Amino acid sequence: MTRMALRAILAMAYALPLLAALLLAASAGLGPEAWRALAADAQVPHALASSVWVALASSALALLITLWLTTALHGSAAWQRLARGLGPMLALPHAAFAIGIGLLVMPSGLVARLLAPVVGWASPPDWVTVNDPWGLSLIFVLVAKEVPFLLWNVFALFARPEVAIALQREIAVVRSLGYGARAAWWRVLWPQWLPRLALPLLAVLAYSLTVVDLALIIGPASPPTLAMLAWQWLLEADPARNAQGAAATLLLAGVLALLCGLLAVLGRGLGEWWRAQVRKGARDVPRRAGHRLAVLAAQCLGGLYALVLVLIAAMSVAGVWTFPSLLPQVWSDAAWRSVATAIGSVGFTAGLAVAASASALLLVVTWLEVAPEGWDRRAAPFVMLPLVVPGLLLAVGLYQAALGLGLDGTRLGLWWVHTLVVVPYVWVALAPAWRSFDVRLEWTALALGRSRFAFWWRVKWPLLLAPLAAAAAVGFAVSVAQYLPTQFIGAGRHATVTTEAVTLASGGQRTLASAFALLQALLPLLGFGAAHALAGWQRRRLR
Amino acid sequence: MSLELDGVTITLHGQPLVQGLTARVAPGDVLAVMGASGSGKSTLLAWMCGTVGAPFEASGRLVLEGREVQQLPIEQRRVGLLFQDDLLFPHMTVNDNLLFALPPGPRAERRHGVEAALASAGLEGFGPRRPASLSGGQRARVSLLRAVLAQPVALLLDEPFSRLDAALREHFRSWVWAQVRAQRLPTVLVTHDAADVPAGAQVIRLTGSAHA
Numbered sequence: 146m147t148r149m150a151l152r153a154i155l156a157m158a159y160a161l162p163l164l165a166a167l168l169l170a171a172s173a174g175l176g177p178e179a180w181r182a183l184a185a186d187a188q189v190p191h192a193l194a195s196s197v198w199v200a201l202a203s204s205a206l207a208l209l210i211t212l213w214l215t216t217a218l219h220g221s222a223a224w225q226r227l228a229r230g231l232g233p234m235l236a237l238p239h240a241a242f243a244i245g246i247g248l249l250v251m252p253s254g255l256v257a258r259l260l261a262p263v264v265g266w267a268s269p270p271d272w273v274t275v276n277d278p279w280g281l282s283l284i285f286v287l288v289a290k291e292v293p294f295l296l297w298n299v300f301a302l303f304a305r306p307e308v309a310i311a312l313q314r315e316i317a318v319v320r321s322l323g324y325g326a327r328a329a330w331w332r333v334l335w336p337q338w339l340p341r342l343a344l345p346l347l348a349v350l351a352y353s354l355t356v357v358d359l360a361l362i363i364g365p366a367s368p369p370t371l372a373m374l375a376w377q378w379l380l381e382a383d384p385a386r387n388a389q390g391a392a393a394t395l396l397l398a399g400v401l402a403l404l405c406g407l408l409a410v411l412g413r414g415l416g417e418w419w420r421a422q423v424r425k426g427a428r429d430v431p432r433r434a435g436h437r438l439a440v441l442a443a444q445c446l447g448g449l450y451a452l453v454l455v456l457i458a459a460m461s462v463a464g465v466w467t468f469p470s471l472l473p474q475v476w477s478d479a480a481w482r483s484v485a486t487a488i489g490s491v492g493f494t495a496g497l498a499v500a501a502s503a504s505a506l507l508l509v510v511t512w513l514e515v516a517p518e519g520w521d522r523r524a525a526p527f528v529m530l531p532l533v534v535p536g537l538l539l540a541v542g543l544y545q546a547a548l549g550l551g552l553d554g555t556r557l558g559l560w561w562v563h564t565l566v567v568v569p570y571v572w573v574a575l576a577p578a579w580r581s582f583d584v585r586l587e588w589t590a591l592a593l594g595r596s597r598f599a600f601w602w603r604v605k606w607p608l609l610l611a612p613l614a615a616a617a618a619v620g621f622a623v624s625v626a627q628y629l630p631t632q633f634i635g636a637g638r639h640a641t642v643t644t645e646a647v648t649l650a651s652g653g654q655r656t657l658a659s660a661f662a663l664l665q666a667l668l669p670l671l672g673f674g675a676a677h678a679l680a681g682w683q684r685r686r687l688r
Numbered sequence: 689m690s691l692e693l694d695g696v697t698i699t700l701h702g703q704p705l706v707q708g709l710t711a712r713v714a715p716g717d718v719l720a721v722m723g724a725s726g727s728g729k730s731t732l733l734a735w736m737c738g739t740v741g742a743p744f745e746a747s748g749r750l751v752l753e754g755r756e757v758q759q760l761p762i763e764q765r766r767v768g769l770l771f772q773d774d775l776l777f778p779h780m781t782v783n784d785n786l787l788f789a790l791p792p793g794p795r796a797e798r799r800h801g802v803e804a805a806l807a808s809a810g811l812e813g814f815g816p817r818r819p820a821s822l823s824g825g826q827r828a829r830v831s832l833l834r835a836v837l838a839q840p841v842a843l844l845l846d847e848p849f850s851r852l853d854a855a856l857r858e859h860f861r862s863w864v865w866a867q868v869r870a871q872r873l874p875t876v877l878v879t880h881d882a883a884d885v886p887a888g889a890q891v892i893r894l895t896g897s898a899h900a
Binding site for chain 2 (some may be wrong): 228400583584585586589590591592593594595596599603606607608685686687688
């Protein structure tokens with residue numbers, strides 16, 4: 146009975162606030178006045194078109210690149226190298242990455258400086274690369290960030306023993322019929338396995354349609370995307386404007402649902418057409434060059450992330466840096482001295498992240514211990530909710546909930562909201578290790594007459610130390626990178642390195658923004674480094 | 689000490705795997721349950737451990753030392769388990785594994801108990817080592833020592849010899865049966881290999897659903 150009670154408490158602690166938040170978000174945005182104001186706003190049609198364009202273009206490109214890299218590299222040494230590189234790429238927060246890309250492509254950025262001697266520029270070119278009206282920089286950032294995420298999902302799917310075996314056999318069978326490996330992928334494997342990537346794809350689409358922090362840093366400016374407009378309205382003092390913002394958020398959620406429906410229909414039609422092509426049985430011409438090009442592309446992706454880190458590090462200590470010099474003329478620690486005066490925000494970021502990660506870990510571990518494995522499938526839609534619902538919608542709802550509970554602007558409120566947002570990631574990181582734990586070890590320990598708690602404390606948790614530490618580090622990183630919930634539920638009263646970096650970057654203060662971006666990137670890396678060290682220590686101990 | 693099975697029936701989706709099994713195992717005696725894989729022999733053992741759940745359904749009584757235990761959770765049944773893997777806790781030393789099993793008591797007494805057990809198995813001085821640094825045969829012996837140190841009232845063995853190579857297997861088998869007799873433990877052995885069964889053991893053959 147206590148188990149049933151615990152399960153109920155856990156479900157209430159996690160699912161209830163989320164569902165309540167979605168209902169509150171809907172009710173906040175349903176006023177007819179707000180929709181009339183929205184319809185009358187001349188910026189909205191263009192902003193909505195811009196949002197949809199950015200979302201579709203970036204998601205489609207990210208998907209195509211992911212499929213292409215997988216097809217060309219799977220099973221090769223480069224594929225393994227790519228797998229190892231994904232962790233650090235995923236760990237780099239979106240905002241820090243966008244700030245770094247800005248430093249790369251802006252008129253006085255690295256690309257222009259490299260081109261200057263060739264083209265003969267003495268001053269920065271007058272191109273509009275950051276905040277460009279077509280949102281190309283935003284699309285670029287989204288694609289470069291989403292490709293590692295999708296690849297990571299592909300790796301996770303293909304790492305399952307039953308999938309790995311099926312994959313190998315199918316490739317062998319198709320090749321024995323006279324097709325090349327590429328044809329095996331496109332004609333047999335992707336049509337089978339792509340539906341299994343629907344959830345991550347939905348997450349990518351939802352994210353790119355409603356992203357605010359990246360758009361503030363590098364997205365189109367006039368008009369901005371609809372998510373940016375909604376965000377501006379939500380932050381205004383006028384309640385009518387707030388309602389208009391909530392309505393815009395709801396509109397985006399509706400558009401997301403519509404896009405999903407359209408894409409599902411389109412996907413089915415494409416699948417039908419593609420099956421007809423496959424039935425023709427035409428054999429493909431093997432191409433070696435594709436592999437080399439894909440290796441190069443994977444290396445470029447990794448190189449881009451390294452370059453971004455170097456750029457924000459260099460910019461954070463740049464004093465005078467005239468065009469077209471490749472290095473600053475005068476180095477300066479001014480930015481870091483201002484960071485030192487704002488050291489409280491660094492401590493607050495880390496403290497909040499530790500607290501949120503710890504409470505999420507407690508929730509997830511308790512769930513995994515008291516709920517039978519068969520329940521995971523039923524729980525999954527709720528667990529994954531924060532990943533596929535537009536972040537802005539969730540933030541609006543959670544803010545309403547926090548307001549009702551008197552938690553808006555408080556540390557407690559921030560801790561609560563961060564915990565809710567962190568839970569899905571901790572779950573994804575922890576559940577496989579938990580569910581594959583040898584149950585006979587539990588039987589053995591219990592048969593020795595020891596309590597379940599003694600078994601957990603002395604045997605299971607110590608043995609699962611590495612995945613526990615990894616999950617804690619993931620939770621920490623996710624909490625550090627939160628912008629919308631931090632700014633919104635915190636009512637702008639609690640600065641973290643992420644809110645500082647985004648605010649400074651959108652205000653054009655590149656040096657200081659770079660310093661905070663570097664901190665934003667380093668904090669998660671510290672967490673992952675600690676988890677990695679713990680796992681290594683554990684491995685040596687078990688040898 | 690004795691172990692009694694009384695009218696044990698286990699069904700899977702309405703199909704009986706074990707039907708009306710009744711047997712009595714005296715202290716130091718062995719009941720060998722034989723059958724091919726899928727015959728339900730491991731399910732029977734799991735039922736005796738208390739680890740069988742849906743979709744299996746079971747009825748009947750398991751009596752250990754005159755105490756009906758089939759409703760008790762595994763940690764209150766006082767059965768010693770041995771699987772084909774040693775299942776030593778890999779992060780603990782041999783000593784810690786054994787101390788984990790030993791009931792609470794004065795510190796010096798527990799230390800001494802562990803040392804005596806190791807000596808009895810020819811494993812003096814292995815206490816501070818980790819399981820990974822032991823040979824397969826040594827780990828198997830520690831595994832049985834651990835089960836016995838928890839002072840069980842019966843032993844349940846699930847193919848405990850099948851992972852050992854041929855030379856070790858013979859040696860370990862005779863050592864296990866010597867322990868069973870010395871500790872006077874009623875023992876149930878599940879195996880598909882007739883060579884595992886000691887002389888004088890009762891033998892039951894399960895044939896799965898056809899058994900009915």
